[in-house]
Every structure is written in structure tokens, then in C-alpha cells.
Amino acid sequence: MTLGSSRAGALGPRPAAPGAHPGSGPRGGPAVGRRTLMQGAGALAALGGLGALSGCAGTAARAADDIAFWHLLSGPDGVTMGEMLDGYMATDGAPTVTQTVLAWGAPYYTKLAMASAGGRAPDLAIMHAARVPGYAPGGLLDEWDLDLFGEFGVAKEDFPELIWEKMVVDGKLTAIALDSHPFVLYYNTDIAEAAGVLGSDGLLLPTDNPEDFRELALELGAKAPSGYGLSWGYLGDGSNQWRMFSTYYSQLGGTIDLPIGGKMEYQEEIVIQAIEWILSLIDGEVGNPGHDGGTAISEFATGGSGAFYGGVWESGSYRNEGVPFDMTMVPGVFGEPVAYADSHAFVLPHQMTPDEDRRRNVHAAVAYLLKNSITWAGAGHIPAYSPVIEDPAYADLVPQSHYADAVDHLVYDPPAWFTGSGSDFHTYFGNDMQNVWARRTDPLEGWNAFVARINALLLKPTPM
Template sequence: MTPPLDMSRRQFLTAASVTAAAALLAGCAPGTVPGSNTTTLQFWHLLSGGDGVTMSQLLDTANSAQSAYRIRPTVLAWGTPYYTKLAMAGAGGRAPDVAIMHATRTVGWAPGGLLDRWDTDRLAELGIDSSTFPKPIWEKGFVGKDMYSIALDAHPFVAMFNTDICDAAGVLDSDGRLAETSSPEEFLDQLRTIGGKAEGHALSYGYLGDGAQMWRLFYTFYSQHGGAMELPEGGKAVIDKDAAVESLTLMRTLLDGEIALAQADYGSAVAEFATGKSGMLFTGVWELRTMQNAKIPFDATMIPTLYGTPAVYADSHSFVLPHQTNADEKKRDLTYRFVADMLKGSFGWAEAGHIPAFLPVTESPEYADLVPQANYAEAAQHVVYDPTAWFTGSGSNFQSEFGAAVQGVLLSGDDPAAAIDRFEARVNTLLRQPNPADPEGTFAS
């Protein structure tokens, strides 16, 4: 995460110097396993729960498959604690050899020198290039002309559906897939039909106090209108207000108390679907294990394209090179090899629900047999990320600001147009503020 929005440049640099000292001590640890030619690589990530277990398994596989390197992982708390510590380590130039970041966060870091660039030629030598990634995912790794992140996956917002309930409602096609709908009216009719066969609601969707949840669904619908939200540094937000209001209005319509519970938090929505009481759930692919463990009959698909353009909100867990003042070239070479090994061995990451970014994995016969993952794999071709700005991205204050501006629309029927105006005003305030990681504005120039 970029430093908190209320952190001044002086505070940021002071914190950086303190953390850099700690990082310097950590950096003095031996880089080679005693008695061998194996080099230890420090790897930071923020994955916990089921994702953390899966990542540990992937790392064990990578470590045991060769003897050139050994990964030593450090797991830190998701969100602000992780990004703040990683930013401080990068500012000190003695960061870990490699780390996981959300792809949406790199634009706030790269211009301030907190990340080192990836050499695309070196990656190509290892079989990693634009031909092995979906176009939107590969392109998201770049800030300007330089690559700063390499996606391990895409984790989109999807629709999970209870196959028994939907079959009873007659909304499945001959292949057992959810029948296609192409307009808000068709989708609402489908949901009402599903609701007639569900013990609870047709749709489970939790949003209370959760700006990220509100933003994920809103930006999916907004992007399906065919345009992107633009946040030019030092300028004013470019928002299609008609599309924004229409998207927010549809969200409110879904929360009518019959299609979906009018007031629900994320945990309640997941629980309703996991106990077989609802017909559909809007959630991230990270809940796949939850539903498998619940042993309910379910499948998953992209959220229907209701406004003409296939689009689904997503982010990517991506590999980055936190800045090191004097990078060890041997360790850097091995870091490239490690990342290539992880991408090529990411089938296990697919089993956890995420869509591997490396196309040879998702285009393999083994992946085609992976259900329901293969049924939403196409989402990788249609992912939309947060609008590009230093203050956006997963776990950012931007998503919280959105939630604060629009929750009243969903909760108590406030005016959608006024809510979008509030959001736009707050974003314009943020756009006038300099990136704390780049106070001199080098990126803008």
C-alpha cells in the first residue's frame, strides 16, 4: 500500500529511514545455505487462510524441484500493515528479493523508486512474454513503458450459483450452465425466477461497511457500458455519470429485500449461499474453497454482461522487485528463475480458485477438466482493474471513499446522482494531492 493518505513527505521519509535500518540488518543474513551452493531468496507475501496454505505448497514444490535457490517466505498481514512495511523496506533499498503486490498498487510505487523494473528480455529467455498472458493482464504489469509487476493470476468478481436451485427454477441450459442474460431486465427476471425456488433469497450480496465489495460490483457494471473511469494526475476525474448512475441504480434494485437482502454484510452473504439457502452469490473466486468445503452443489460463471461490453472487475497477485540499492546479480537471476517456475507451476493456484495468468496452464487439458474454474476462465480476457492513480487499488482508501459516498444509496435510498457527485468531489481532492512516494512528480512529468 502507498503510505497512508495523511502521511506527510517528512513522516514518510522518517519512517522509511527507521525501517530501512531494520531492513539493513535483515539484509545482512547469509544468502547461501551453509554447506551447499543453494542461495536463499527472501520472499514477502500477504496471503493467509486457504491462499496461504496453497502458496506454501507451491513454494515447497519450487524448493524441492531444484537446488539452485531456496525460498524463505515472510507472511505479513493483508492490507495496510503489509503495504506500509513493504514500502518502507523499498524506500530503504534493502527489501526482500521478491514480493507479492496487487497489480493495481504498482502505479503508486514505481515513480518513487520503490520498485525495480523487470527486464522483459530476461523474462523472454525463460519463456515469459506477452504471448503467454491474456492481453489485459500482461499490459497491467507496465507503468509507462517499463514492466514493474508480473501477474501470477487474476482473481475476478464472479457469480456462483447453486445448481440444484437453478435447475429447479429452469434457468440452466442443456449443458447445465446458467442461461445467458444480456440486459438488466432479463437478469432481474431470471433472479426472481430463482428466488421462487430458494429457501432464502435469489441472490446473496454483502456490502455493509465494505467499500471494496460495493466497488467490485459497481465497476463491473460501469465497465460493461464500454468506457473506463480516468483519473489524470493533477486533473479532474473523467466519469461517465449516466453509466455510473445506471450501475448504482441497478445495484439498489437488486437489494429490494426479495431478490437480495436489503442489508447484509459480506460474511452473512457468504453464509447464506454456503448453507444452500440462496441461488446465487456475487463474490470473488477466493471463496471457491469455502463452497467446496460446504459441500453444496454449485458452479460459477462471469457476472452476466448486461450493458453490451463483457467486463469483470478483478485484481492480480503479482510478483514485484522491491527496490534494492545494490542488487546481488546472482540472486536477481535466481529471482527471475523462481518467478518463471511459479508461473509454470501455477496449476495448484488454479485449484484454489484463482485464474492463473500463464496461458499454457489455463489452456492445458488438465485445466479444462477443472470445474468450476474452467467455466469462468474466460474472465481473464475481460478483466478491468481499478482506474490508474497513485491512491487506487486493492486495500486502498479509494475503495473506502467510494463505499462512504454510495452506501446510503443501497442502504436507505439516497439519490444515486448525488452519491456519484460526492464520490467525484472526493476523488478530485485526491487528484490534487501529490503521490507521497513521488512528491516531486517525476511520473507526471
């Protein structure tokens, strides 16, 4: 099956995948326009191999001005990426970029690894930055040429420190981040105004301790039709459970190390403190104790609750639905306002004999996308290319500019071959912790079951 370029016809919506976000396997939103989209591991497996994919054609079989680009961006993100690529291809002398869009999560990463190992890799691909440490050491990714990027006006200094650190693995520049997409707090501005919790600037009043935050949430709930100040969905969604836990565990100063061949290292006292705090937010008074992702989103989208914990990628849907909302970084009630995050990053899947001219064209294309990523910011993501954020035009983006400082407070998954967005790490966390949030299991019992699974993975060699 051959997949078309970005100029293919639009498709209809598709259902959500647990733990996914609308830009990468969404709940609901419109599917990718102007390209043909292949969905699902079953359809991919039916091919019986990778040779039929347009992105897998041997590099020698294509001209240097034809770039094969794989990614997992669908919904509004997919449409936006198509528009940005159309803009690039309209520039003088730009090559054609042929997109292949694969299903979010394990199907995508498995196919990308197989393509790199089998000598049929695309010229360019998107990965979540937290997944890169599991791929780069196995030789599945090639290194970017920073000197070549310099010719196109892109330098190390153009990226925030926390993001740059995720782009370098074992001293090699193996990823170029397009964005960061952190866990944030949405709030209904009408409900917040009625509750008297907006400042003179029209923004949510700051809180820097758990007592004040809980009081603010209760005030929101008193004016919300549902009676709840906060919405957070966790049932059946290991990734969203992990995002919430990672945010507050990190605010409390907790760290996690995953030494291959060893055992997971963490601070048990802080683990319990973070779990108990989250339970206090879904106690039936502050927030609903039994939401899944869809019901939490629906509660906020229909104006039922005062605030919502979620990823920045939901902003486009809420805007389209006419919700009166604004956004802020998750308040730092235990210290710095750090929060879980990941990044969409460009990578060079390994090729045995890459075409030099095509590699140069790929660097030029990525530089263009970075410099024009204010368009990408429209979907809620924070551009990783700092000059875009520093441009006065970005300050005019609302609510995007209200949480832009999150780039200095990002917390990525601890590096390991099994962590990152859509990974087993998130799935196992949800499997073992869901009963904790539902108050059917003791916090430490659920956590210890999760740790046991991770320790078993640490004893296994990386499959990459």
C-alpha cells in the same frame, strides 16, 4: 522479530478484514501453514523499524541462494503458495525461499514502501497489480529482465493482453502477474435445476439483457429457502461495493480517468444508470437489501439463496462446506461480460545494489511458479500464464474452467497512487455510497461526495 521459512509450523484461523478476500486477509479460513505469520500494523510498528524482519536483511549479508520473499497471502492461498514453493525448493539446485507474511491492506503496502525506500527491501514481493502504478513511478520497484525470463521459457506472448498491460508501467516491465481474480457469479446448482434455469449442458442459462437476468434471479428466488435469488454483501465493505459498481458501470461503457492535479473524469448518466440497476438487485424482492459480506456469504453457503456475487477466492470455502455450486462470469446484460478484477503480481522491490546471482534465482523461481500455477488455480484464481489455461488439464478443473474466459474481459481500477485492492479509493467509495445502497441518500448525492474526496486526492502529490 524474525519470521521463519515455509517449513514453520501451522497457525490457527484469524478474523476477516473488511474488503479483504480469503487469500489475502480472509474471513475465517485456515491460516498460513508451514510458516510463521506476523499480523497487524500494531505488531509491525512495535518493531520500531524494519531491520528486525528477516526479509529486510541487507542483501550483501545473505548468500545468493537465499531469497527473501514478502507477501500478503494467508488462508488457503497462503497454504497453496507454501506448497508451490516447497515444490520449487525440491528441484535440483534451487535456493531457499524464506517467506515473510504481513497483514493485508495498508500495513503491507506501507511496510513494503518503507523497505524499498530504506534500502532493506526483500528480493521478491507480491503486490496487487492495480497498486503497482502508484509504486513504480516513485522508484520503489525495479524492472524485470524479459530476456532473462526467456532463458527460463517465459515470454510476453504467454500473457493475455489485458494482463500484460497492467504489468508494464511507463514502458517498463515492473510486475509479473501470477493470476487474475475477477468478480463473478456463483449459483446453487440444486436451486437452479429446480428453477429450470440450467441448460442441457448443466450450466446456468445465458442472459444478455437486464430484463432476462432479473427474471432468472426471480425464478431462482422462487425455489430458494430465503426467497432471494441473489446474495450480495455491501454493508461496511467498500471494496465489495466498488467491485459491483465497477462491473456494471464498465458494462454500460463507463470509464474513469484520474489525472493527477486535475479532476476525476466520468460519465454521470452512466453512473446513475449503474447505481439504479444495482439498487434493483437489492430491492427486497430479488435480493436482501441489508447484507454485509458475512451474511451474504452465509446465506449462499447454507443453501439459502440461488446465486451470489463475489470474488473467485470464495470458491474453496464453498467447496469445503459442501455447497452444490458452479460459477460463471457476471453475465453481460449491458454488453460485454466485463467485470472488476485485480491480479496478484510478483515485483522486485528496489535494491541499491542487487546481487546478480540472486536476481537470476528470483527470475527462475517466478518462472517455476508461473509454469506450475495450475496448483494456484485450485484456489479459484485464473492463472495469468496462458499455457496453463490452454493445457487440457485446466479444462478438467470445475468450476474454474467455466469462467476462464474472464481474462479477456477484466476491468482494473483506474491507475492512480491511491487506487487498487485495499486502497483508500475503495474505502472512500464505501463511506459515501453505503447510504445510497441502503436508500438513505440520493444516488447522485453519494456519488458527488465520493468524487469530491477523489478530487482532493488528485491535488496531492504522490507520497511514493
